[in-house]
Amino acid sequence: MSKFWSPFVKDLVPYVPGEQPKLAKLVKLNTNENPYGPSPKAVAAMQAELGDNLRLYPDPNSDRLKQAVAAYYDVSTAQVFVGNGSDEVLAHAFHGLFQHGSALLFPDVTYSFYPVYCGLYGVPYEALALDEQFQIRVEDYARPNGGIIFPNPNAPTGCLLPLEAVERLLQGSPDSVVVVDEAYIDFGGETAIKLVDRYPNLLVTQTLSKSRSLAGLRVGIAVGHPDLIEALERVKNSFNSYPLDRMAIVGAAAAFEDEVYFRETCQKVIDSREQLVAELEGRGFEVLPSAANFVFARHPQKDAGELAAALREHGVIVRHFKQARIAQFLRITIGNPEQNQALLDALGQVL
Numbered sequence: 001m002s003k004f005w006s007p008f009v010k011d012l013v014p015y016v017p018g019e020q021p022k023l024a025k026l027v028k029l030n031t032n033e034n035p036y037g038p039s040p041k042a043v044a045a046m047q048a049e050l051g052d053n054l055r056l057y058p059d060p061n062s063d064r065l066k067q068a069v070a071a072y073y074d075v076s077t078a079q080v081f082v083g084n085g086s087d088e089v090l091a092h093a094f095h096g097l098f099q100h101g102s103a104l105l106f107p108d109v110t111y112s113f114y115p116v117y118c119g120l121y122g123v124p125y126e127a128l129a130l131d132e133q134f135q136i137r138v139e140d141y142a143r144p145n146g147g148i149i150f151p152n153p154n155a156p157t158g159c160l161l162p163l164e165a166v167e168r169l170l171q172g173s174p175d176s177v178v179v180v181d182e183a184y185i186d187f188g189g190e191t192a193i194k195l196v197d198r199y200p201n202l203l204v205t206q207t208l209s210k211s212r213s214l215a216g217l218r219v220g221i222a223v224g225h226p227d228l229i230e231a232l233e234r235v236k237n238s239f240n241s242y243p244l245d246r247m248a249i250v251g252a253a254a255a256f257e258d259e260v261y262f263r264e265t266c267q268k269v270i271d272s273r274e275q276l277v278a279e280l281e282g283r284g285f286e287v288l289p290s291a292a293n294f295v296f297a298r299h300p301q302k303d304a305g306e307l308a309a310a311l312r313e314h315g316v317i318v319r320h321f322k323q324a325r326i327a328q329f330l331r332i333t334i335g336n337p338e339q340n341q342a343l344l345d346a347l348g349q350v351l
């Protein structure tokens with residue numbers, strides 16, 4: 001705290017990301033990164049961009065990337081927004097679409113960045129309880145609101161809301177913006193982008209950090225009605241004209257174009273997830289049904305905080321949230337087969 005701060009800064013409660021350890025030999029299953037590298041074509045595109053061109057600003061509109069996304073999802077480029085990670089895209093959505101004075105609705109157990117953005121942009125909110133199985137109750141959202149946001153699959157539970165239920169939720173709030181944060185949709189769900197032509201209040205966000213293995217590049221997208229996209233563009237162009245650098249634009253575009261590699265690596269993660277779930281259940285864990293690249297699990301006899309600390313001693317880091325309702329769960333990212341085995345070996349020692 002300092003007299004030099006703008007007054008509101010003192011009341012900010014910033015987001016706390018998962019640890020990025022400096023020790024390379026830890027098995028890192030705590031931030032939902034992809035165990036497989038990005039598409040070799042994306043890497044080659046970025047290498048080709050690395051040179052004298054860097055003295056020039058990038059395309060402020062990232063048209064090359066918008067065209068790749070529009071082609072992939074069969075929408076128009078006017079329906080596509082891109083930003084520096086989907087966290088930035090979400091920030092612009094909170095800023096440009098949720099400041100209506102009435103409460104934004106989101107689940108009580110969800111991505112912990114949402115209340116942070118509410119604090120930053122002065123958006124009031126109400127957190128609606130998930131049911132006993134940690135599922136979203138669609139009926140609860142059919143009430144007056146200043147907007148709705150939820151991840152699908154939800155984080156950190158991994159639970160999927162079927163597309164038909166997403167559509168019912170949209171029908172319950174035709175007069176407010178509904179943001180579906182699809183950070184993990186490629187690991188087991190059906191995208192709501194299929195609905196954007198029919199619901200002008202729907203904005204779907206996605207990231208290249210998880211299923212396209214480019215967390216280090218920082219690229220996120222949004223797809224929705226051109227009027228929603230225009231709000232995001234106006235906020236973006238009042239904040240930073242060049243959020244995506246030259247590397248990010250060509251690398252992300254190439255990643256969208258390499259569908260074969262994308263499908264292969266997603267399938268490997270999905271197969272590993274099903275194996276890991278069976279192994280964890282065999283060791284007494286209760287595991288929520290996951291459509292993501294992580295699982296959310298609790299052990300009936302072991303305190304989750306102690307378990308996370310003990311796993312770390314054995315060289316494996318997972319995520320534990322000291323939060324009501326989920327304090328006895330661990331969120332475990334799906335690694336490659338060697339990493340998953342290291343987790344199981346460590347559990348064998350700890351349990």
Ligand SMILES: *Cc1c(COP(=O)(O)O)cnc(C)c1O
Nearest residue numbers: 085086087111151183207209220
């Ligand atoms: C990882 C994640 C994001 C952020 O993705 P970036 O593009 O890396 O900023 C957004 N929403 C949810 C639910 C996430 O898990």
